[in-house]
Amino acid sequence: MKLYMATDMEGASGVTQELMTFADQPRYQEGRRALTGDINAAVRGARAGGATEIIVGDGHGACGGYNVIFEELEDGAQYHLGSPGQCYADGCDESTDLAFLIAYHAKAGSWPAILDHTQSSRAIVDLRANGEVLGELGWTAAVCGHFGVPVGLVTGDDATCAEARELLGEVVTAQVKRARSRTSAICLAPGDARRLIEEKAREAVERAGEFTPFVIEAPITVRVQYLRTEMAQGWRRRKDVEMIDARTVEYEAANAFEAMQIYAGYA
Ligand SMILES: [Zn+2]
Secondary structure (H helix, E strand, O other): OEEEEEEOOOOOOOOOOHHHOOOOOOOHHHHHHHHHHHHHHHHHHHHHHOOOEEEEEEOOOHHHHOOOOHHHOOOOOEEEOOOOOOOOOOOOOOOOOEEEEEOOOOOOOOOOOOOOOOOOOOOEEEEEEOOEEOOHHHHHHHHHHHOOOOEEEEEEEHHHHHHHHHHHOOOEEEEEEEEOOOOOEEEOOHHHHHHHHHHHHHHHHHOHHHOOOOOOOOOEEEEEEEOOHHHHHHHHHOOOEEEEEOOEEEEEEOOHHHHHHHHHOOO
16 A cells, blocks of 8 residues: 655644744744654554555755655655655655645635645735636645545645545545634644544545545646736746736646646646
């Protein structure tokens, strides 16, 4: 049983502010520790549930995609550290049985939701697939879905868990905090949060056969709306991209994987 674990940081236990998620901020080390603790709990649970091969992707954008505290990581998994990788969700492919989304956050515009954003809190207003607004949770699930891999577990705040259930239907969630605004939440104590994640990770692996891959109907029309016009400027050089307005671009992709490869600049 091969598991791919996509991770972010905003949804980690106890994280409520950008002071903990940006590498140049004073409390970033606490964010790293929180993320590492959540990942370790998920790895322990997944192994207890029967996962024999686990690849964990360090997906949060800060610090060159190297956010975990390596020396504190749980044994029994492999860790993909540093970015950019070869592709979006690097390490998830047709040989993978199940995916987890650990420490994820709600899509841009969600409320109340801890550090809601989509791809970049500084640059992106929203990202649509065939007219539907999709957050990072949705895009990651769609890329996994492209490889036939369903998402079995999502961890984060209440808004993230609700978004996961609405989008994916049957999925296990571990809610480690309840958002009261974009930067405040009622949080489970660290030990309680990790016990919950471990228990839910085990359950998700044991129920792996019950989940369905999330697939977006192809071809996919991707629309990216930026906050300001200069953020969209780089796209103007591309012939296969349509400028909807000065800060909104649209392009077509054959599938979710290609959609994110183009977005990330790899295609
Ligand atoms: Zn992040």
